[in-house]
Amino acid sequence: MEDNMSLEIKNICCIGAGYVGGPTMAVIANKCPSIKVTVVDINERKIANWNSNDLTKLPVFEPGLDLIIENCRNKNLFFSTNLQDAIANADMIFISVNTPTKTRGVGAGKASDLKWVEESARKVVKYAKGKTIVVEKSTIPVRTAEAIKLILDTSNKSDEYKQEFSVLSNPEFLSEGNAIRDLEKPDRVLIGGDDKKSVKSLVDIYKRWVSPEKILCTNIWSSELSKLAANAFLAQKISSINAISGLCEKSGANIKEVAKAIGMDSRIGSQFLNAGPGFGGSCFKKDILNLIYLSEFYKLPEVAEYWEKVLEINNWQQNRIIEKIVSTLFGTLSGKKITILGFSFKANTNDTRESPSIKICKDLLREGANLSIYDPKVDSEQIERELNSKNLENLSKEINGSWEFNRSIYDAVEDSLGIVVLTEWDEFKSINWNKVSKLSNDPIWLFDTRNICNVNEASRNNIMVWSIGL
Ligand code: UDX
Ligand code: UDX
Numbered sequence: 001m002e003d004n005m006s007l008e009i010k011n012i013c014c015i016g017a018g019y020v021g022g023p024t025m026a027v028i029a030n031k032c033p034s035i036k037v038t039v040v041d042i043n044e045r046k047i048a049n050w051n052s053n054d055l056t057k058l059p060v061f062e063p064g065l066d067l068i069i070e071n072c073r074n075k076n077l078f079f080s081t082n083l084q085d086a087i088a089n090a091d092m093i094f095i096s097v098n099t100p101t102k103t104r105g106v107g108a109g110k111a112s113d114l115k116w117v118e119e120s121a122r123k124v125v126k127y128a129k130g131k132t133i134v135v136e137k138s139t140i141p142v143r144t145a146e147a148i149k150l151i152l153d154t155s156n157k158s159d160e161y162k163q164e165f166s167v168l169s170n171p172e173f174l175s176e177g178n179a180i181r182d183l184e185k186p187d188r189v190l191i192g193g194d195d196k197k198s199v200k201s202l203v204d205i206y207k208r209w210v211s212p213e214k215i216l217c218t219n220i221w222s223s224e225l226s227k228l229a230a231n232a233f234l235a236q237k238i239s240s241i242n243a244i245s246g247l248c249e250k251s252g253a254n255i256k257e258v259a260k261a262i263g264m265d266s267r268i269g270s271q272f273l274n275a276g277p278g279f280g281g282s283c284f285k286k287d288i289l290n291l292i293y294l295s296e297f298y299k300l301p302e303v304a305e306y307w308e309k310v311l312e313i314n315n316w317q318q319n320r321i322i323e324k325i326v327s328t329l330f331g332t333l334s335g336k337k338i339t340i341l342g343f344s345f346k347a348n349t350n351d352t353r354e355s356p357s358i359k360i361c362k363d364l365l366r367e368g369a370n371l372s373i374y375d376p377k378v379d380s381e382q383i384e385r386e387l388n389s390k391n392l393e394n395l396s397k398e399i400n401g402s403w404e405f406n407r408s409i410y411d412a413v414e415d416s417l418g419i420v421v422l423t424e425w426d427e428f429k430s431i432n433w434n435k436v437s438k439l440s441n442d443p444i445w446l447f448d449t450r451n452i453c454n455v456n457e458a459s460r461n462n463i464m465v466w467s468i469g470l
Contacts, residue, residue, distance in 0.1 A: 006200035007131060009035060013090035015120045017041035017050055017079060019179075019282070019351060020137060020172050021096030022060045026068045027183040029077035031209045038078045038086040050079035061350040061377050064180035087127040092201065094170075095120045095148075096137040101286050110293035112141050112286065121151040129161040133198045136169045139231075139283060141290050142224045145169055145192075168193035168202055169220050171227035176281065177348030189215045192223020228287045228294075232307060235284040237272040239313035245275035245469030246320065255469025256451060275469045277321055277356035277422055277449040278314040280345030285311060285354055318356055321420075321449055322363045324466060328445055329418055334368035334400065339416040341409065342423025342450075343375035343383055350377040356449075357422045358386045364420075365401035372404055374412040376425055380405035414439045419463075424450040437461040 014025045017039045029037040041047050049059045051073070055066040069077070080086060087093060097116035102108045117138055124134060134152065136145060145167045152165040169192035174182040189206045193199045199217055206215050218226070241259060248255045255275045263270030279285075288307050295304035326333060345355035352358065361371055365387070373383055383405060406412035409427065413419055413436050421428050429452050436458075437444065446458050448467045455465045 006197055006204055007091060007133065009091045009133075009201055009205060011035070011089045012037045012092050012094065013086040014039045014094040014096050014137070015041075015083070015087075015123070016094075016096035016098070016116075016138070017043070017046055017059070018096065018098060019060050019176060019349075020174065021094065022050065022058075023062050023065055023174065023179040024096065024137065024172060024183060025094070026065060026072065026077060027180065028205065029072040030068045031184075032205060033076055035205070036076050036078070037072075038080055038090070040080050040083045040086045042081070042083075044081050047079050047081050061348075062177065062179045063348055068180070083123055084127045087124055088129050090128070090132060091130075092133045092135060093124055093128070094135045094137045098282075099138045099140055099286075101289055107293055110289040110296075112139075112290055114140065114144060114147065117144065117148065118151065121148045124165075125152055125154060125163070128163055128165070131164045131166075133201060134165055134167050135202065136167065136224075137172055139171060139227055139287060139290075140224060142221055142228070142294060144224065145220045166193070166195040166198040167220070168195075168198055169223040170202060171223060173227075173230065176351055177346055184209065186210060186214065190218065190223050190226060191215065192218050192220040194219060228291050231283050231287040232291050232310070234272055235279055235288055235314075236307075236310045238274075238276070238279045238284075239310045239317075241273045241275050242278065242317040243313050245317075248469040258469075274424075275451065276317075276424075277360065277468075278317040280354040280356050281351070282353040285314070318359050319363075321447070321468070322360055322367075325364065325418060325420060325447055326367055328447075328466060332368070333364060336369055336418070337416045338364060338369045338371055338418040338420060339412045340364075340371050340373040341375075341412070341419060341421045341428055342425055343373055343378040343386075344423050347424045347426065350382075352378055352382055352386050355386070355423075360420070360422060361387060361403065365403065368400040370402050370404075372406055372412045372414075372416065374406045374409055375423065376427060410435060410439060413444075415442075416440055416444060417442055418445045418447060420447045420449065421453055422449055424452050428452055429454065431458075433458040433461040433463055437463055 012035055014021045021039055025037050025039045046059045049057045095117055097120055099112045099114060099117060102111045102113040117140060149167050171190055189210055191199055191202050203215055244258060245255045248258060259273040262268050263273045288311055292304045292307050329336060340361060343357045344350060344352055364371060409431060444463045446463050446465045448455060451467050455467055458465055
């Protein structure tokens with residue numbers, strides 16, 4: 001009987017107040033008013049912004065998030081830099097820190113860097129008291145739970161705090177821009193672990209708003225691998241449709257018609273069939289690299305090569321967009337003004353990690369273009385950071401072009417020769433092309449890499465159009 005009972009969770013701590021930790025904990029707090037949720041982060045500025053009275057300053061932009069924060073903050077949802085107290089008081093600790101791709105050492109360029117996860121586990125050992133359930137929320141390579149367990153096992157169980165740990169895997173499947181909807185109405189919740197009592201404690205939390213048949217319990221390794229595999233399948237679907245978009249352009253087929261025709265087959269499904277400038281975001285590339293690393297580690301080179309192709313097509317798609325822009329504008333961009341509409345990696349988020357806009361802008365700058373960039377949610381400091389990113393090759397010495405930030409579409413397009421739409425923001429669907437045509441004396445090209453613009457209206461206003469896959 002005792003075995004089936006779960007530990008009642010009264011206090012949750014989440015380490016990492018980023019794109020995953022912030023929204024996930026906000027939804028848990030909103031759905032579970034009796035649980036006190038504390039989100040901690042080493043970044044003081046980020047925590048100050050989570051606590052700001054001005055809700056436009058929240059570090060993460062997600063539709064619907066501000067209302068939840070307003071409702072729960074300082075009632076049962078707290079943002080703090082006091083890791084020690086939050087860990088000491090917690091019955092359950094989510095680890096939601098970033099796990100970037102390693103830049104040096106064994107597995108560099110492919111394996112995930114787990115130093116923050118490790119660091120978090122060490123903090124848990126240092127400060128936890130009593131029975132504590134540790135939940136991996138960060139995307140991590142298969143068998144990371146083992147590493148976390150090893151670190152937790154170094155704790156002195158006979159000490160005054162009577163530490164006892166159990167580790168669960170509970171991968172996030174939220175898609176940025178739709179995070180609140182995905183968290184409130186998930187397709188499934190996946191929980192991996194073999195300690196039944198701890199698993200039940202976490203199931204009991206989700207059961208407050210998710211129907212039980214959608215809560216899937218597996219062994220810990222299946223849960224970890226499912227996360228990587230789900231993202232790899234989604235990314236593969238995008239590379240597949242992007243590969244077909246190239247074929248459409250050569251053969252006279254229309255990618256929108258093809259996507260509709262194949263998507264109506266319920267075995268394929270209509271989602272994730274939008275051709276575009278390639279996938280971005282913090283997960284897809286990193287998770288596929290992880291899968292490649294794992295496949296190589298387990299001596300499965302054919303499997304590694306299979307997933308490598310998904311990344312290759314993604315690069316190819318971006319390169320051919322750049323080549324198209326250069327060749328259309330007569331082989332040179334030197335001194336030409338080009339407008340970039342959209343810098344985030346997808347609509348409805350201010351996240352720019354791995355955004356296709358970064359590579360495309362850098363290559364256009366290398367060609368000598370003068371870029372005029374507009375995005376409704378990304379500010380110029382963030383664009384500056386991405387275009388001069390220290391992790392990438394130092395561009396500043398070699399670039400010939402320049403870039404400026406604009407606060408509206410129409411400021412950005414003035415006197416442009418080319419307009420490149422890179423993110424599918426709603427406001428780009430209803431651009432006033434008549435107004436745009438009057439803002440330039442020269443012929444203007446529109447490069448619609450997301451197939452969202454009213455291209456008939458643009459053509460009627462003498463704007464020349466190139467659309468992906470058409
Ligand atoms: C998520 C996943 O958790 C990660 O595995 C995946 O690779 C990317 O998506 P995300 O929430 O998007 O991470 O990352 P980010 O927005 O960078 O937030 C992580 C936060 O953890 C940062 O605010 C960082 O300051 C914080 N952090 C990091 C800590 O508080 N402590 C640390 O030791 C390290
Ligand atoms: C993804 C997964 O969807 C989510 O389940 C996981 O937990 C985290 O990673 P996210 O990266 O936030 O979420 O966004 P997603 O909607 O998956 O889009 C990823 C990229 O693919 C974006 O750059 C998007 O523009 C692109 N994309 C998506 C396409 O190019 N075409 C499509 O049809 C769909």
